[in-house]
Amino acid sequence: xxxxxxxxxxxxGSLSRTWQYALVGGVVSMPLTLAAYWSSGASDYFSISxxxxxxxxxxxxARRYSADVSAASLRAGVIGGLAGYVWIAPAILTSAESFAExxxxxxxxxxxxxxxxxxxxGIAAVPGLVGGLVGAWVCRQTGQQRAVAASS
Numbered sequence: 001x002x003x004x005x006x007x008x009x010x011x012x013g014s015l016s017r018t019w020q021y022a023l024v025g026g027v028v029s030m031p032l033t034l035a036a037y038w039s040s041g042a043s044d045y046f047s048i049s050x051x052x053x054x055x056x057x058x059x060x061x062a063r064r065y066s067a068d069v070s071a072a073s074l075r076a077g078v079i080g081g082l083a084g085y086v087w088i089a090p091a092i093l094t095s096a097e098s099f100a101e102x103x104x105x106x107x108x109x110x111x112x113x114x115x116x117x118x119x120x121x122g123i124a125a126v127p128g129l130v131g132g133l134v135g136a137w138v139c140r141q142t143g144q145q146r147a148v149a150a151s152s
Contacts, residue, residue: 017067019075021058025128026079029054033084047084048124054080055131056138063136064144070129073136077128078121085121092116 015023032050040047058076062069096112139145 017065018062018072021061021065021067021072022075022079024061025054025056025058025073025076025132026082027054028057029076029080029128030083033080034087037084037087048077048081048127051077051080051124051127052131052134055128056135057131058128059132059135060139060144061135062132063139066145069132069136073129073132074125075128076132077125080128081121081124085117085124088120089117092120 029051032053033048036047036050054076055073058072059069061067062072093109093113096116097109099112100106100109
């Protein structure tokens with residue numbers, strides 16, 4: 001686990017390299033995810049295949065600069081999937097309410113919404129990880145990995 005502040009070698013509030021690369025990959029994939037969603041024309045369709053691109057970028061950068069490839073690409077997948085999640089959340093809510101109504105237990109809708117939402121966001125991490133592993137492989141194959149000086 002990376003820490004900031006005294007004894008960590010980084011100023012308080014700064015992000016680790018892993019988080020920096022995850023944010024870069026995730027932010028790059030957000031508009032791609034939204035573009036795929038809007039171009040599909042389907043209100044309940046959520047394609048996370050574009051998250052692979054964000055994971056690929058995060059994995060490449062993490063491998064190149066000696067950060068944790070798996071963590072960076074998983075985080076990039078979750079971040080990249082959040083944009084699409086915002087658009088599909090109403091459909092998730094409708095599904096949760098339908099399940100709760102079928103069970104004749106209306107209070108179950110809120111926990112079901114949380115579980116379904118976590119599943120959708122968590123599933124977005126998988127293509128991010130796949131893209132990250134491919135990005136790390138590309139980095140290794142092209143000889144782009146660089147040594148990072150240890151901070152004292």
